[in-house]
Amino acid sequence: LTGRSLQRELNCRGTSYREELDRLRREIALDMLAREPISDIVAFLRFSESSAFYRAFRRWTGKTPQEYLDLLS
Secondary structure, three states: OOHHHHHHHHHHOOOOHHHHHHHHHHHHHHHHOOOOOHHHHHHHOOOOOHHHHHHHHHHHHOOOHHHHHHHHO
């Protein structure tokens, strides 16, 4: 599958590569959060720095990682 073919397929599905990457990162982060330190999650998901992860997490959930963990317990 070429990059352009992938782009066309995702467009037909009403999404984009960036949106799919963001969705996957969110799912993985939420799954790892209860078991792994945030620094490991940041590295695994290849965020440039912790602050970028915190901004993304707040965008995904409306909460900080700690606030989200507090709700789970």
